[in-house]
Amino acid sequence: xxxxxxxxxxxxxxxxxxxxxxxxxxxxxxxxxxxxxxxxxxxxxxxxxxxxxxxxxxxxxxxxxxxxxxxxxxxxxxxxxxxxxxxxxxxxxxxxxxxxxxxxxxxxxxxxxxxxxxxxxxxxxxxxxxxxxxxxxxxxxxxxxxxxxxxxxxxxxxxxxxxxxxxxxxxxxxxxxxxxxxxxxxxxxxxxxxxxxxxxxxxxxxxxxxxxxxxxxxxxxxxxxxxxxxxxxxxxxxxxxxxxxxxxxxxxxxxxxxxxxxxxxxxxxxxxxxxxxxxxxxxxxxxxxxxxxxxxxxxxx
Amino acid sequence: xxxxxxxxxxxxxxxxxxxxxxxxxxxxxxxxxxxxxxxxxxxxxxxxxxxxxxxxxxxxxxxxxxxxxxxxxxxxxxxxxxxxxxxxxxxxxxxxxxxxxxxxxxxxxxxxxxxxxxxxxxxxxxxxxxxxxxxxxxxxxxxxxxxxxxxxxxxxxxxxxxxxxxxxxxxxxxxxxxxxxxxxxxxxxxxxxxxxxxxxxxxxxxxxxxxxxxxxxxxxxxxxxxxxxxxxxxxxxxxxxxxxxxxxxxxxxxxxxxxxxxxxxxxxxxxxxxxxxxxxxxxxxxxxxxxxxxxxxxxxx
Numbered sequence: 001x002x003x004x005x006x007x008x009x010x011x012x013x014x015x016x017x018x019x020x021x022x023x024x025x026x027x028x029x030x031x032x033x034x035x036x037x038x039x040x041x042x043x044x045x046x047x048x049x050x051x052x053x054x055x056x057x058x059x060x061x062x063x064x065x066x067x068x069x070x071x072x073x074x075x076x077x078x079x080x081x082x083x084x085x086x087x088x089x090x091x092x093x094x095x096x097x098x099x100x101x102x103x104x105x106x107x108x109x110x111x112x113x114x115x116x117x118x119x120x121x122x123x124x125x126x127x128x129x130x131x132x133x134x135x136x137x138x139x140x141x142x143x144x145x146x147x148x149x150x151x152x153x154x155x156x157x158x159x160x161x162x163x164x165x166x167x168x169x170x171x172x173x174x175x176x177x178x179x180x181x182x183x184x185x186x187x188x189x190x191x192x193x194x195x196x197x198x199x200x201x202x203x204x205x206x207x208x209x210x211x212x213x214x215x216x217x218x219x220x221x222x223x224x225x226x227x228x229x230x231x232x233x234x235x236x237x238x239x240x241x242x243x244x245x246x247x248x249x250x251x252x253x254x255x256x257x258x259x260x261x262x263x264x265x266x267x268x269x270x271x272x273x274x275x276x277x278x279x280x281x282x283x284x285x286x287x288x289x290x291x292x293x294x295x296x297x298x299x300x301x
Numbered sequence: 302x303x304x305x306x307x308x309x310x311x312x313x314x315x316x317x318x319x320x321x322x323x324x325x326x327x328x329x330x331x332x333x334x335x336x337x338x339x340x341x342x343x344x345x346x347x348x349x350x351x352x353x354x355x356x357x358x359x360x361x362x363x364x365x366x367x368x369x370x371x372x373x374x375x376x377x378x379x380x381x382x383x384x385x386x387x388x389x390x391x392x393x394x395x396x397x398x399x400x401x402x403x404x405x406x407x408x409x410x411x412x413x414x415x416x417x418x419x420x421x422x423x424x425x426x427x428x429x430x431x432x433x434x435x436x437x438x439x440x441x442x443x444x445x446x447x448x449x450x451x452x453x454x455x456x457x458x459x460x461x462x463x464x465x466x467x468x469x470x471x472x473x474x475x476x477x478x479x480x481x482x483x484x485x486x487x488x489x490x491x492x493x494x495x496x497x498x499x500x501x502x503x504x505x506x507x508x509x510x511x512x513x514x515x516x517x518x519x520x521x522x523x524x525x526x527x528x529x530x531x532x533x534x535x536x537x538x539x540x541x542x543x544x545x546x547x548x549x550x551x552x553x554x555x556x557x558x559x560x561x562x563x564x565x566x567x568x569x570x571x572x573x574x575x576x577x578x579x580x581x582x583x584x585x586x587x588x589x590x591x592x593x594x595x596x597x598x599x600x601x602x
Contacts, residue, residue, distance in 0.1 A: 217520035
């Protein structure tokens, strides 16, 4: 196993302008690991209740995702999220959140998991992210977070940001975290907190990538039909980290390709509910869309 | 003269979070022509009052802009606009608009102007744009517009869109015009109205370019300090049209380069008030920033 992800496995209830689904497998660790599984061997660290069915389990099994650190709490209920998207599809309105078994989540990783070289800390409480980080002897660690932690656990969050290699967050979160409306200045501030690199997810506008001495940006795939944006950010992170974990080195050229593969995976993820699109995706489709990104962004000097 | 622009020459009063200027030369024809003048010979069709000073005139003269169709109304007052930008710098709040001499603007073009091969119809009343378009035996015509005309003169606007080659508008305008929140579908609808191509300006997120069978998108230049966004869209259009007018052909590769040169010019325009930055710009700086766009967006397949 080359890549490990900690995060949520959730049962979502999602409503979009195009339809609704009452019970949909979701959560950051789910979207991340299914996406990453197209590139490398990936394992999840998460917790579910006994409402987590054989059908849910199949999503991980089909993609050969290592679930030895997916804890099942007997008598517990899986984390639930219900949300709704309006026509602009940019922001979800949360209708309900039930932490359930997630409230007491305090993962103790197995011996083999502790030796995984690539680690992704999905969007969970920052102290917990750091505790997981400390258990893994990883070579490269990336993390996500959200506005809720920026506002309610800023000090803990900054400590966690200080011990990772890459922060992968969205545009509004980057500006809020830095307290700076200009993204370029916000990025510089964030890079001053410890991480070597910052990936900024910009939804339909693409992604931007910052290190102390380089900048890269890409547009998003021009989708005519975004069906369900849930998990876009995590499937992006999964493509990014999966590609890096499979590469034989990490340099500027590999990182740029990883950003494009992240964008490719996010674009597929949002085409259907839950992981439905990723479950039937093929490596040929991934490669074809990667080449379309080149076609859509290339120009001569 | 290879490129002609009709639009406003204005006296602006601008306030941004970084400063304010009481009397600042502005207007779509001004920003457009100063920007385009770095690429080709450009002329303006506009009207001013006798408050248009020698100092204002110098901006055009310095850049060798043909002002033979810039009409001066004795006893009239130049079009005035006052606006303010907040910290996000994305949208101006208009504080005051005085049409003045612009209210009766009804340009009758000189013989030499009627033979200009490239024509830009800046953001003015769509019927007036069409009247100018009909006077010019142009090979390639592009136009801009704004939400005000989309809402108040939709039928006239659609007629004008039907007689141009390229529409150059911003993201929100494209969606509003098409009545469609998805930009890709909005673009398809707009291309169905007549123009061969659509350029969508996305501010700090860059620009997207659509034809019936191709797509291109670029990020914006990563500016740490946007000082005054006034005229960004017109300087973009000026770079785009100026580059096209100077090229020996119009094909996909040339159009993509024109989009990048448009982005380059807009990025310089917003670095200072009015045309201050463009007035001291050099061709070497333009070329260097073009190459930076390549560096910031390139990735290997």
